[in-house]
Amino acid sequence: MKLKDRVAIVTGASRGIGRAIAAGFAKEGANVVVAARSANQKHERLPGTIYETAEEVEKHGRRALPVQCDVTDENSVQAMVDAALKEFGRIDILVNNAGVAFYFPVVETPLRKWEIVIDVNLKGVFLCSKAVLSSMIERRSGSIINISSLAADERDEGTVPTGVAYAVAKAAVDRFTWGLATEVGKHNIAVNCIKPKNVVSTEGMRFWVPEKDRQGWEPPDRMVKCAVFLAAQHAGSVTGTVATDHELCAWHGL
Numbered sequence: 001m002k003l004k005d006r007v008a009i010v011t012g013a014s015r016g017i018g019r020a021i022a023a024g025f026a027k028e029g030a031n032v033v034v035a036a037r038s039a040n041q042k043h044e045r046l047p048g049t050i051y052e053t054a055e056e057v058e059k060h061g062r063r064a065l066p067v068q069c070d071v072t073d074e075n076s077v078q079a080m081v082d083a084a085l086k087e088f089g090r091i092d093i094l095v096n097n098a099g100v101a102f103y104f105p106v107v108e109t110p111l112r113k114w115e116i117v118i119d120v121n122l123k124g125v126f127l128c129s130k131a132v133l134s135s136m137i138e139r140r141s142g143s144i145i146n147i148s149s150l151a152a153d154e155r156d157e158g159t160v161p162t163g164v165a166y167a168v169a170k171a172a173v174d175r176f177t178w179g180l181a182t183e184v185g186k187h188n189i190a191v192n193c194i195k196p197k198n199v200v201s202t203e204g205m206r207f208w209v210p211e212k213d214r215q216g217w218e219p220p221d222r223m224v225k226c227a228v229f230l231a232a233q234h235a236g237s238v239t240g241t242v243a244t245d246h247e248l249c250a251w252h253g254l
C-alpha cells in the first residue's frame with residue numbers, strides 16, 4: 001500500500017474526481033477527510049454527498065471523516081482542518097479539488113457568477129492550503145495537490161466551453177502551485193498540480209453536457225493514479241510541477 005496510515009483531506013469529494021481520489025487514497029491505505037458542502041442530495045441529476053463518499057472510503061477498511069465545508073469561507077475551512085487534526089492528529093496530504101464553472105461570455109457574466117467561480121477555484125485553494133500549512137511545516141512533511149484545467153492554457157472553443165472566469169482562476173492556480181512550492185520546499189512540503197488532458201466523466205460534467213457531446217471522455221482513473229503518485233512520493237522529488245494526467249503517467253510510468 002502506497003499511502004498506509006497517511007491522512008488526506010480531499011475537497012470537493014462529494015462527487016466526481018474528488019470522490020474518485022478519496023476512494024483511491026483509501027484503497028492505498030489512507031484515512032480520508034471528505035470535505036464538500038453536500039450532506040444531502042439536492043438535485044436528482046447531481047448525485048453525491050460527503051456521507052456516500054465516506055462510506056466508500058470505509059469499504060476499503062479505512063477511516064473517513066465527512067465534514068461539511070465551503071472552501072470559499074475561511075471559518076468553514078478552518079473548522080474542517082481543526083476537525084481533521086482533532087480526529088487524526090495530523091494532515092499529510094491536501095487535494096484542492098473543489099471547483100465550479102459556469103459558461104457566460106464576459107459581456108454577459110453577472111458579477112456574482114464571476115465571484116463564485118474565482119472564489120471556489122482560486123480563493124478556496126489559498127484558504128485550504130493556508131489552513132493546513134502550519135501543521136505541515138511543524139511536522140516538516142506534506143503534499144499539496146491542486147486540480148487545475150487546460151482551460152488555463154487553451155482557447156475556449158472545445159465542446160465544453162467553460163468561460164474566461166474559470167480559465168483565469170485555473171491559470172492563477174497553476175501560478176499559485178509553483179509559487180507555493182518555492183516557498184515551502186525548505187519545509188519538505190511538495191506542491192503540485194494535475195490537469196485532466198481529456199474531459200473526465202463526472203457527475204458535474206454529465207449534469208451540464210448533453211450525452212451526444214460526450215465523445216472522448218475518460219473515467220477519472222488517470223487522475224487518481226497521478227494523485228496517489230504525488231501523495232506517496234518524497235516531497236523533495238517532484239514539486240512545483242503543473243502537468244496533465246497523461247503527461248504525469250508517461251513521465252513516471254504510472
Ligand SMILES: NC(=O)c1ccc[n+]([C@@H]2O[C@H](COP(=O)([O-])OP(=O)(O)OC[C@H]3O[C@@H](n4cnc5c(N)ncnc54)[C@H](OP(=O)(O)O)[C@@H]3O)[C@@H](O)[C@H]2O)c1
Nearest residue numbers: 012014015016017036037038070071098099199200202204
Ligand atoms: N471533469 C473534467 O473534465 C475536468 C476538467 C478539468 C478540470 N477539472 C477540475 O477537476 C475538479 C473536479 O471536477 P469534477 O468534474 O469532478 O466536478 P464535479 O463533479 O462538479 O464536482 C465538484 C466538486 O466540488 C465541490 N464544490 C463545489 N463548490 C464547493 C465549495 N464552495 N466548497 C466545497 N466544495 C465545493 C462539489 O461539492 P458540493 O456541491 O457538495 O459542495 C463537488 O464535490 C474541479 O476543480 C474542476 O475544475 C475537471
